[in-house]
Amino acid sequence: MREILDIFSGIAGDSLGYARAWKERTGRPVIGSFPMHFPSELAHAAGALPVIIQEADEPITDGEAGVFSFYCGYNRSVVDQAMKGRFDFLDAIMFGDHCVQLLGTADVVRWNVPDLKILFNQLISSMNADWAWEEARGAFAQLRKELDELLGKSVTDDALRASITLFNRNRALIRRLYALRNTRRLALSARDMQHVVKSSMVMDRADHTALLEQLVALVEGGAVPRSTGMPVYLSGHLCQAPKLELLDMIEECGTTVVADDLYHGYRFIASDVGDAGDPLDALATWYLQRNRKVPCPTRVDTEADWVEFLLEAVRETGAQGIIVLLAKFCEPHMYHIPEIKEAFDRAGISMLLIETEHDSMPIEAFKTRVETFVEISRRRLVAA
Amino acid sequence: MRTVDTLDLTKLSQHNTGTASGKKANRLKATKLGSVIVNDYWADLFSAKEAGKKVVWYNGTYIPPFFQAHDLAWVHGEAWSAYLAARHEEQPAQRAGEDRGYDRELCSYARTHIGQALLDKVKLAEGQLDPQSPRAIAISKLPAPDMLINAYPYCSSGQQWDETIYRLYGKKIPIFNVSIPLLWGGRQDAGYMRGTEWEERSDYVEMQLRAMAAFLSEHTGRPYDWDRLSEVMSFIKKAAILRKEAMDLCSVSPAPASFFDWIVSIAHVNFLPGTQRIVDYFEAVKAEIQQRIADGVGAVPNEKYRLFFDGMMNWNKIGWLADKFAAVDAAVVAGRYTHMSFWQEPELVDLKNPVRGMAQNYLVCPNNHGAPIMIGEIDRICD
Ligand code: SF4
Ligand code: SF4
Numbered sequence: 001m002r003e004i005l006d007i008f009s010g011i012a013g014d015s016l017g018y019a020r021a022w023k024e025r026t027g028r029p030v031i032g033s034f035p036m037h038f039p040s041e042l043a044h045a046a047g048a049l050p051v052i053i054q055e056a057d058e059p060i061t062d063g064e065a066g067v068f069s070f071y072c073g074y075n076r077s078v079v080d081q082a083m084k085g086r087f088d089f090l091d092a093i094m095f096g097d098h099c100v101q102l103l104g105t106a107d108v109v110r111w112n113v114p115d116l117k118i119l120f121n122q123l124i125s126s127m128n129a130d131w132a133w134e135e136a137r138g139a140f141a142q143l144r145k146e147l148d149e150l151l152g153k154s155v156t157d158d159a160l161r162a163s164i165t166l167f168n169r170n171r172a173l174i175r176r177l178y179a180l181r182n183t184r185r186l187a188l189s190a191r192d193m194q195h196v197v198k199s200s201m202v203m204d205r206a207d208h209t210a211l212l213e214q215l216v217a218l219v220e221g222g223a224v225p226r227s228t229g230m231p232v233y234l235s236g237h238l239c240q241a242p243k244l245e246l247l248d249m250i251e252e253c254g255t256t257v258v259a260d261d262l263y264h265g266y267r268f269i270a271s272d273v274g275d276a277g278d279p280l281d282a283l284a285t286w287y288l289q290r291n292r293k294v295p296c297p298t299r300v301d302t303e304a305d306w307v308e309f310l311l312e313a314v315r316e317t318g319a320q321g322i323i324v325l326l327a328k329f330c331e332p333h334m335y336h337i338p339e340i341k342e343a344f345d346r347a348g349i350s351m352l353l354i355e356t357e358h359d360s361m362p363i364e365a366f367k368t369r370v371e372t373f374v375e376i377s378r379r380r381l382v383a384a
Numbered sequence: 385m386r387t388v389d390t391l392d393l394t395k396l397s398q399h400n401t402g403t404a405s406g407k408k409a410n411r412l413k414a415t416k417l418g419s420v421i422v423n424d425y426w427a428d429l430f431s432a433k434e435a436g437k438k439v440v441w442y443n444g445t446y447i448p449p450f451f452q453a454h455d456l457a458w459v460h461g462e463a464w465s466a467y468l469a470a471r472h473e474e475q476p477a478q479r480a481g482e483d484r485g486y487d488r489e490l491c492s493y494a495r496t497h498i499g500q501a502l503l504d505k506v507k508l509a510e511g512q513l514d515p516q517s518p519r520a521i522a523i524s525k526l527p528a529p530d531m532l533i534n535a536y537p538y539c540s541s542g543q544q545w546d547e548t549i550y551r552l553y554g555k556k557i558p559i560f561n562v563s564i565p566l567l568w569g570g571r572q573d574a575g576y577m578r579g580t581e582w583e584e585r586s587d588y589v590e591m592q593l594r595a596m597a598a599f600l601s602e603h604t605g606r607p608y609d610w611d612r613l614s615e616v617m618s619f620i621k622k623a624a625i626l627r628k629e630a631m632d633l634c635s636v637s638p639a640p641a642s643f644f645d646w647i648v649s650i651a652h653v654n655f656l657p658g659t660q661r662i663v664d665y666f667e668a669v670k671a672e673i674q675q676r677i678a679d680g681v682g683a684v685p686n687e688k689y690r691l692f693f694d695g696m697m698n699w700n701k702i703g704w705l706a707d708k709f710a711a712v713d714a715a716v717v718a719g720r721y722t723h724m725s726f727w728q729e730p731e732l733v734d735l736k737n738p739v740r741g742m743a744q745n746y747l748v749c750p751n752n753h754g755a756p757i758m759i760g761e762i763d764r765i766c767d
Binding site for chain 1: 559
């Protein structure tokens with residue numbers, strides 16, 4: 001089991017290195033993508049390797065001049081990587097938006113790396129507009145057309161459906177791991193879980209799926225003992241993966257992460273795409289439905305309520321508290337913080353807010369706060 | 385035009401007040417007239433409920449003609465924030481937002497507006513705010529919304545802002561979003577007001593504006609009066625053309641009017657009702673500019689430098705900034721906010737069928753273009 005997890009962790013830690021090697025090995029194109037809302041199935045069906053662009057660990061240097069310092073770490077890191085030439089081997093990047101900053105970043109990248117081919121599509125963010133489905137379908141159709149032109153192919157519906165089926169399988173297996181972890185039949189740390197999900201954003205999906213099949217079989221064969229920390233729910237952190245040392249610290253303080261709605265977590269694998277009928281129809285439906293499943297603060301949708309979702313999820317998964325990870329300057333997320341806080345206060349469930357930064361984080365100070373949070377949650381439980 | 389690096393901008397900060405050199409901005413007299421129209425707008429808004437009108441709170445682009453044609457009162461979230469800021473009353477509203485946990489990094493317009501919605505709803509209602517305080521008096525004047533509309537071009541924060549207000553009011557107020565997508569300009573045929581992206585996006589926004597009119601109709605129980613919209617737009621189109629002509633006159637040196645004169649004339653093309661009064665206003669502005677040109681009078685007493693102002697306006701510092709620049713002989717002749725943002729292409733509005741042209745004006749807002757086209761347009765204005 002460890003061996004497989006090590007492969008995942010290696011790829012998650014060096015996504016661009018993996019993609020570059022994959023390209024050399026297969027001679028096939030690599031398409032980068034902004035996170036969150038674009039279905040990677042489209043590029044996969046065209047024979048490319050879709051790679052979700054990750055925040056890099058390295059300090060921001062070249063990119064400092066290219067972008068405002070009040071942009072979130074993800075944006076600044078993307079600009080930095082672009083200016084350092086890290087994306088030069090990509091055949092194209094799919095840009096879209098889900099916040100005002102990403103639009104600026106897309107422009108800065110276009111300006112500074114003029115040779116990089118950019119496929120830009122804006123997905124509708126007002127999810128219950130009467131025309132939302134039509135618009136989403138149109139955006140995916142346009143993207144498919146642009147990919148076809150770029151790669152000199154004409155992707156068939158069958159090929160697209162086959163990619164969808166493969167991706168669904170991949171997500172289902174990860175959801176299985178989530179279920180096993182949540183029911184205490186699997187000791188998978190928050191760090192491990194991030195590696196599983198993050199590597200799936202990068203790795204050849206067929207290879208990733210094959211490893212996952214083995215992993216799930218191993219786990220289901222012999223139950224692995226589960227650690228006994230206080231169960232907590234992790235929420236937030238949109239486009240960027242939370243730093244591993246932060247996750248480790250949280251679990252070292254006597255907690256066990258049992259569930260999450262992180263983008264580098266459950267949010268990414270929560271929803272499947274229908275694999276019958278017209279695949280673009282299915283993708284449009286998927287795009288609108290997934291927001292009902294795990295509401296996203298970058299979309300507006302009167303039919304979805306993130307706060308209610310979180311309360312429900314915390315109760316369902318047996319978590320005794322919620323830790324919200326907010327990436328500094330993430331505006332869409334900031335809008336929701338007061339409401340989340342108030343709702344958990346009312347429900348008598350402990351909530352801890354941690355604001356993360358790209359460059360440096362006061363881990364020791366955070367540790368004290370997590371310890372206090374654990375203390376309070378435990379006392380609450382005893383009192384209840 | 386001279387570029388910024390030829391001007392010693394450090395001088396700006398060396399002056400404690402703009403008047404240290406004794407030189408003050410020479411503001412257009414006509415703008416005084418303009419503020420009367422603005423004040424009347426606020427007075428009408430504050431008495432809208434008594435007048436039996438339904439009230440729309442909206443954010444984003446300049447869609448009020450749709451409200452005016454349907455006999456509604458409207459309040460623009462940003463304008464209300466600016467109204468409070470200009471009276472130095474935005475701080476408590478922002479603090480209310482922060483007290484509730486809104487991050488200081490959140491857009492200050494949004495914080496003011498949400499803070500306001502909060503105060504209005506909670507503090508005043510629960511008697512935690514002295515109803516006699518100037519603050520309470522200011523906020524209690526604002527009528528509560530019957531409908532919420534968001535029409536934010538480009539900035540997705542805008543949609544979340546109104547959705548937050550929607551939730552604050554218990555999800556009971558009908559809300560409508562008009563999505564005005566960014567014109568990325570990535571396709572082969574892309575350019576300013578041309579190409580397939582431009583045409584598709586024009587169709588898209590036009591369709592949504594018609595749906596918005598249907599939404600207004602639905603929530604008032606009255607049919608939408610399209611003829612009235614044409615009539616309202618006839619005034620706005622005239623005013624916008626006069627405004628552009630007057631702006632074009634300012635390429636002479638010394639510039640007869642400055643960015644700061646145009647800044648205080650923004651409300652008139654942004655959210656004031658389309659009536660003969662705004663036409664008269666821009667006629668007066670244009671006439672004064674023509675007179676100044678004839679007399680060789682400039683907006684700053686001793687113009688040496690000509691600048692372009694990029695970025696948002698600091699609403700409670702307009703006069704102070706105008707004097708600052710005047711004190712160092714700098715005429716700020718144009719800006720993105722003033723010269724590229726409101727009814728910039730009035731000729732696109734066909735009065736017989738104005739909706740498409742309106743949609744296209746909303747789309748050409750400069751923030752709404754990808755950088756290459758936007759920078760190209762700034763260059764063009766500077767030439
Ligand atoms: S983390 Fe937040 S601010 Fe950063 S790109 Fe994502 S949505 Fe935007
Ligand atoms: S464009 Fe800027 S000022 Fe306007 S809502 Fe967005 S963040 Fe706020």
